[in-house]
Amino acid sequence: MSLLTHVLACLFGMGSWVAIxxxxxxxPLVVPEIPEGWYLPSYLTVIIQMANIGPLFITLMHHFRRGVLDERPVIYCIVGLGIIATFLLAFFWRHTVTLGGSLHSVPLLVLSFLLSVVDCTSSVTFLPFMxxxxxxxxxTYFxxxxxxxxxxxxxALIQGVGVVHCRNATLAVNATMVDSGALEAVYQPAKFSAQVFFMFxxxxMVVCMVAFILLNHHPAVARERKSDLYFSGDLAPGKREQRLSLHAQTPEQKPMISPRENAKSSFGKGTYSNLEVLFIFIVLAWVNALTNAVLPSVQSYxxxxxxxxxxxxAAAMAAVANPVACFIxxxxxxxxxxxxxxxxMVGTGFGAYIMAMAALSPCPLLVHSAYGTxxxxxxxxxxxxxxxxxxxxxxxxxRDEGHSALVxxxxxxxxxxxxxxxxxxPLVSVYGLFKSGDACNTKCPM
Known part of the structure; x- marks a missing residue:
């Protein structure tokens, strides 16, 4: 294996969702400067889902025009778009436009949509390219x-985003400032601006583009590349045997739910039965729903x-846990x-505990104890x-089942x-079922 190829694959993978x-x-730095305020996260959620038009188009092309679409030109386009959009974001995120008699951060929202298209489309182009x-x-890509x-x-931690200090709140009484007896949260000023962060x-995204170019053209990577017959499973079913499997080992690693050896499906190489393919996709959808949307939406609560x-x-260590799981x-x-x-099931159990603590906010279990933390x-x-x-x-x-399987x-x-x-x-932003805890003044029964 080539260390250079591993590094390039890792840098290429970093560009997949780094923008969003x-x-x-x-x-925390953007919200106070724009008219949308803390409604912006809700807008971003909707914008990201609208951006799924990109993956939908790519998936339909692979389904109806199998083997015609080459991911490489698409990747060049979306990574280039990501470079331009993040660069423009650094200069125009604060600009507003008057619509319907009120100010709106149109440049920010439009550029966020473009970045969402880039990142969402990477899911159906980066993986098949690998x-x-x-x-x-x-x-390594994961x-x-x-x-x-x-x-x-x-x-962002180095920048000092979201770092809060508690101090005694004061009130003006007869032109004299007196201690109110309560605490107020004060956000620490950032060490550098949001513009610098967006330039970063x-x-x-430039690093991702360079890594992608080298993965396509560097001689050391060429020795690690498979033949373009990797499309053969999509183009010529009779040649599926020519594709290299993920492990040259025997079928002893083949996990089966059904004991029937002949219960094969038409999916990929036919290694798995229809029931097993359905199980894999249900688990994949469930796991990504939890890790990418459901639990992140209540992390603060x-x-x-x-x-x-x-x-x-919790945010930093959870982010570390992701690449650690990949190395494992x-x-x-x-x-x-x-x-x-x-x-x-185990991961879902951990998610259920997190969701329960969010639902109990601002007074979850062991809130006054170090054990709770x-x-x-x-x-x-x-x-x-x-x-x-x-x-x-x-x-x-x-990946072992072929190109279409990764799409x-x-x-x-x-x-x-x-x-x-x-x-x-709707649960978080419309009905307000979750209540935020005050980092300085929350009173909960012992």
Missing amino acids: NGMWVEL MRLRPQYLT AGEGLSGLVPALV LSAM SCLPYGNKAYHL AMFMPIRSLIFMGFLT VAIVLTWILFVLTLSYVKVIIGVIL WCGAIVQLGSMVGAISMF
């Missing part, structure tokens, strides 16, 4: 995809009652569907760790995320 992840972590490389590099959330979060995101440090620690999968690729189902941080880490491992293993399994993998990822986001939007 960066937008989310920068919200079919051109040897199987080992797919896990590690880079995990870093696309971690790296912007670390830069643009640089990350589940963590902030335990303090600002608990919130930042690199050395321990357990492809058993039974084990996958078990890990999914440890529990919520550890639960977030284990939640992301287990379900990220499941996502990687499903990607590994579908459908990306489509199901987006579908699950969309359903999760649509389900949580």
